[in-house]
Amino acid sequence: MVSDKKIALLGLDNAGKTSILTAMRKKFDVPEAVKGLKPTKKIERSSVTFMDHLIYLHDFGGQKHYMDEYLKNKMRYLSGIDLLIYVIDIQDSLRFDSAIAYLDEVLEFFEENKIDAPIVVCLHKCDPKIGEDPTILKNMGIVKHRIRPWLEKFKMGFYKSNIFEIHTIIQAFSRGISMLYTQNEAVQKFLLDIVDKMENVMALLVFEQNGIEIGSYFLENLTLTMKKKILTLYEIVQRRILDGNMNSYEFSDRLDWATKVSGVIQSFDIEGLLFFVLLILEEHDEAVVIDQFNFFEQSYNEIYEILRGILVDDEEKTKQLNG
Numbered sequence: 001m002v003s004d005k006k007i008a009l010l011g012l013d014n015a016g017k018t019s020i021l022t023a024m025r026k027k028f029d030v031p032e033a034v035k036g037l038k039p040t041k042k043i044e045r046s047s048v049t050f051m052d053h054l055i056y057l058h059d060f061g062g063q064k065h066y067m068d069e070y071l072k073n074k075m076r077y078l079s080g081i082d083l084l085i086y087v088i089d090i091q092d093s094l095r096f097d098s099a100i101a102y103l104d105e106v107l108e109f110f111e112e113n114k115i116d117a118p119i120v121v122c123l124h125k126c127d128p129k130i131g132e133d134p135t136i137l138k139n140m141g142i143v144k145h146r147i148r149p150w151l152e153k154f155k156m157g158f159y160k161s162n163i164f165e166i167h168t169i170i171q172a173f174s175r176g177i178s179m180l181y182t183q184n185e186a187v188q189k190f191l192l193d194i195v196d197k198m199e200n201v202m203a204l205l206v207f208e209q210n211g212i213e214i215g216s217y218f219l220e221n222l223t224l225t226m227k228k229k230i231l232t233l234y235e236i237v238q239r240r241i242l243d244g245n246m247n248s249y250e251f252s253d254r255l256d257w258a259t260k261v262s263g264v265i266q267s268f269d270i271e272g273l274l275f276f277v278l279l280i281l282e283e284h285d286e287a288v289v290i291d292q293f294n295f296f297e298q299s300y301n302e303i304y305e306i307l308r309g310i311l312v313d314d315e316e317k318t319k320q321l322n323g
């Protein structure tokens with residue numbers, strides 16, 4: 001195991017922090033899994049691995065007496081954070097003042113103590129049926145406007161999320177993780193090299209076993225709805241190969257009424273870690289699809305070697321540092 005990182009989830013009580021972590025762990029049947037979740041008491045700690053890195057997750061309870069303690073003892077609770085995921089209930093506009101004031105205090109501490117942690121702001125509970133509701137859109141605009149001054153001082157991104165579309169949570173986590181590790185850059189470059197050599201590629205993505213995206217390509221003119229459909233397809237076919245104990249699974253579907261696609265997901269084990277590669281091709285000619293799938297199998301082997309090389313290199317670096 002190589003270098004470890006500390007990820008902190010902060011926000012007011014009932015913002016959805018614990019539900020987000022539960023969703024990341026469960027991935028399937030998430031709405032059922034989060035039923036009956038009790039408020040977090042103080043800080044709940046857990047850990048996951050990402051490409052052989054150990055990541056410590058700190059879920060900070062959001063009740064006022066806990067928040068008061070964190071802010072009274074900032075050095076004790078807020079130092080050493082490598083990535084901050086700040087969760088705001090986008091439906092609860094009456095608490096925006098409190099939520100943003102809390103974030104301001106945390107970021108002021110980061111600034112004063114030169115803590116250069118990336119910030120992921122989850123505009124949470126942006127459920128599918130209300131995502132385009134004028135009130136919700138207005139709420140998102142208000143929150144972004146009030147937090148925007150911090151964009152000049154920290155690496156920060158805003159992400160809509162909800163427990164009914166697990167890909168929204170995975171995307172937020174993945175973008176935060178990508179700001180911590182340079183391995184993602186190597187994978188991303190290689191994916192683009194593969195796409196340049198293929199035809200009709202609409203999407204090419206790599207995920208590690210915990211659902212964190214480590215590399216992705218989407219065709220430039222894809223709509224947001226199409227991208228969401230592709231990520232939903234990933235969730236479905238990943239579950240199928242896991243439930244069926246398979247290494248690969250080919251499928252056909254539609255991104256919309258006019259766009260038919262063929263896809264393949266392949267899993268592979270590297271140094272005891274499981275990875276998933278998803279390829280989506282637009283269907284024009286069956287012979288072309290078959291030819292591209294065959295070419296992709298060769299690239300799949302190269303992806304395996306690149307990821308393995310990254311892991312081995314990290315292990316060697318760690319051994320050298322430790323003498």
